[in-house]
Amino acid sequence: MKNKLILIDGNNIAYRAFYALPQTIATSAGIMTNAVYGFTTMVLKLIEDNKPEYIIAAFDSKAPTFRHELFKEYKAQRIKMPDELVLQLALIKEVLETLNIKCIEYEGFEADDIIASLTSKLKDDFGEILVVSGYKDILQLVGGNIKVMALKKGMTDTVTYDKEGVI
Numbered sequence: 001m002k003n004k005l006i007l008i009d010g011n012n013i014a015y016r017a018f019y020a021l022p023q024t025i026a027t028s029a030g031i032m033t034n035a036v037y038g039f040t041t042m043v044l045k046l047i048e049d050n051k052p053e054y055i056i057a058a059f060d061s062k063a064p065t066f067r068h069e070l071f072k073e074y075k076a077q078r079i080k081m082p083d084e085l086v087l088q089l090a091l092i093k094e095v096l097e098t099l100n101i102k103c104i105e106y107e108g109f110e111a112d113d114i115i116a117s118l119t120s121k122l123k124d125d126f127g128e129i130l131v132v133s134g135y136k137d138i139l140q141l142v143g144g145n146i147k148v149m150a151l152k153k154g155m156t157d158t159v160t161y162d163k164e165g166v167i
Contacts, residue, residue: 002127003053006046007118009111009133010059010103014039014092016134016151018085035088040095042132046149050130057096058114059089059105112138119146130160142166 017038025034047055093103104114112135119129119141131141134151142148142161149160159165 002125004050004128004130005122005126006050006052006055006130006132007115008043008046008055008057009115009131009135009138010057010092011089011111012133012135013042013151014085014089015081017042018082018088023084032084032088033091035085036091036095039092043096043099043101046132052130054126055101056118057093057101057103058111058118059093059103060110061105061107116141139166 014035018035021034021038023032023034025037026032043055046052096103104118105111106114112133115131115133115138119131123129123144123146127145129146131138131146131148132151133148136150139148139150139161142165143163147160147162149158151158
């Protein structure tokens with residue numbers, strides 16, 4: 001059996017952790033860490049349950065994407081990321097680095113764009129690729145050896161989709 005790869009939609013999972021856990025989880029200095037805690041707990045569970053050989057976490061670029069250039073109103077109605085979460089993203093990336101998990105972020109691209117590119121490029125190199133995200137549009141990647149673990153509610157209520165599951 002070839003190796004297993006897990007691709008994590010970093011921004012999506014961080015958002016979910018931020019809103020799923022009490023915002024009272026903080027350091028003694030008052031720095032919120034609820035998203036860091038939830039994200040880290042999920043990653044450790046993914047490792048324990050799936051025993052992957054490789055994990056990559058993709059993050060959205062801060063710069064506008066090609067979609068913004070095509071359509072000026074792209075995500076215009078979206079609420080700005082809370083400052084408390086912005087601060088935690090750096091800590092999440094630090095934790096991932098400590099766990100020897102590669103973080104990828106490309107100027108002008110969102111995490112799901114990066115994940116789609118990686119699944120396309122690497123699908124023949126792995127026995128299984130598991131994409132972890134709460135975005136339903138990422139289900140279009142499912143097929144063959146590519147599955148998606150979607151978060152339904154909170155951080156622990158998940159469903160894994162293979163081709164039959166999507167159908």
